Amino acid sequence: MGDSQMDVDxxxxxxxxDVFIAPSIKQDLLHSGSSYTHFSAVPPTLQSxxxxxxxxxxxxxPACALGVDEAGRGPxxxxxxxxxxxxxLPLSDPLLRETHHFDDSKVLTPAVRSNLMEKLCTPESDLYTQCGWAVEVMSARDIGANMMKPTSTYNLNAQAxxxxxxxxxxxxxxxxNVKEIYIDTIGNPSTYQKKLEKIFPTAKVTVAKKADSLYPCVSAASVCAKVTRDAALEVLYESYVEPTKEEQDEEMGNTRAPVEPGWGSGYPSDARCxxxxxxxxxxxxxxxxxxxFSWGTVKDLLDAKEIAANVEWPVDGDESSRLTSYFGAEKDKDSDELGSWFGQSIEVVF
Incomplete structure (x- = not known):
């Protein structure tokens, strides 16, 4: 359980x-820490x-090519x-590479990714009428909870x-009608591919390293994933945003520039984060x-005594930690401790 140490730009x-807020952004679910799935409508041209x-x-x-990729494994x-x-299948290269210049989302600028996603969601666009997409948004809360289970840990590769x-x-x-499936690998490509071939026997499955650079449909999938994550970060940050210094000063006739807000990319290597x-x-x-909370960065901060509160738990077997000790002074050994929880009996004389 730890952070990804890969170098990121x-x-x-x-x-x-001003990242494009795609239909895959469900604000209520994001703020509640819930994971969810979103599927676009199947274009009429691709329906049976x-x-x-x-x-x-x-x-x-028509026979289709399908690609899958992720964004946000390390943050x-x-x-x-x-x-x-x-x-x-025939549109993969002409439409994605030649017309719209899709590529691995990690080499496209955030603005270019956002614009491509907006075109995909615009009804007048050829991307909208010829293509479909979907995302699985795996919340930070659920990722951490699954990785920190006391038994049968559900690691990140299994979740992915x-x-x-x-x-x-x-x-x-x-x-x-999916006939070809292309996936950026998790772990060993051949092992992963064999597993998927058994699950989807009617399609040709290709699992490869750097698939997001090799196959246009995987490049497009990486853009869908990355822009959804970008927008999710912005939506989540909104709950922490207070009026900027500029906004506060406008009411007082002052025009000082505000300090730049934000938590950056969300990666541990990002100083803003x-x-x-x-x-x-x-x-x-x-x-x-x-x-x-399963990431090393978070664990280290929580363990830092100068930041986090120091919590001392009672030692197992310590008599002072008995629940009954909170209900009054210590009773004599011969007294009925449980019987006195709700008061003591008295003799009523008529």
Whole structure:
């Protein structure tokens, strides 16, 4: 249980202030710390067509390529998001690479990612009419709770694999004719691929390292995941935002510039993130559901005596920790301790 130590470009990982708020952003669920799934509507061009004979199964829609990728595996703040994207096989390169220039979300600027996601959600766009997408938003609270279970720990790889499988199952249930599946690997590619081939035997499965750079549908999935996470970070931060110094001073006729707010990218290597954690830490409860309590960064801050409250628990077997000690002075050894909880009996004389 610890933070990802990979180097990240903080400027590329930090959301733009006006990031596009996609339909995958469920504000109430985000603020409550809940995980959830969002599926876009299947475009009419990809839906199965009924046959003339009502007793026969519908004619499947066009063969589609499907890609899956994640965003936010390493951060200490915010959700981890798995994104899925699908479209007709012949359109993969022409539409995604040549027309709209999709690429691994980690090499696209936050503004470019946001614009691509907005096009995908705009009804007049060719992306909207030809493609479908979905995300699994795995909240920081649930990630931490699963990783810190006292028994049968549900580690991050297992959580990620279940999210991937659940998303793909969801698209099949919508009737999409998925024939090729491309996934950025978790662990050993061949082991992961064999597992998925057994689960989805009707599709060709390819699991590879750097799949988000190799396959356009995986690149598009990474954009869906990253922009959803970017927007989720902004929504979660809003609950901490107070009127800026500029806003307060406007009422007093003063125009001093405010201190720049925000918690940055959410990565432990981001100074804005760690500074925010230190400044906004409750000495007893730590933070809200936006923080991953199973991460080393959080654990270290909670263990730091100069920041967190020092809590001393009674030693096992210490008689002073008995529940009955809170109900009055110590009783004689021969007294009926349990019987006296609700007062003592008295003799009534008539």
């Amino acid at each position: 903080v400027s590329l990982e930090t959301p733009v202030p 067509k009924p046959k003339g004979d009502p007793t026969q199964d519908p004619q499947p829609g 200490v703040l915010g959700p981890m998001v798995y994104g899925l994207f699908y479209l007709p 694999m279940d999210a991937t499988i659940g998303l793909i199952h969801g698209v099949f249930k919508q009737g999409v 760690t500074t925010w954690l230190k400044r906004n830490m409750d000495p007893v409860f730590g933070w809200g559901s936006e923080a991953r």
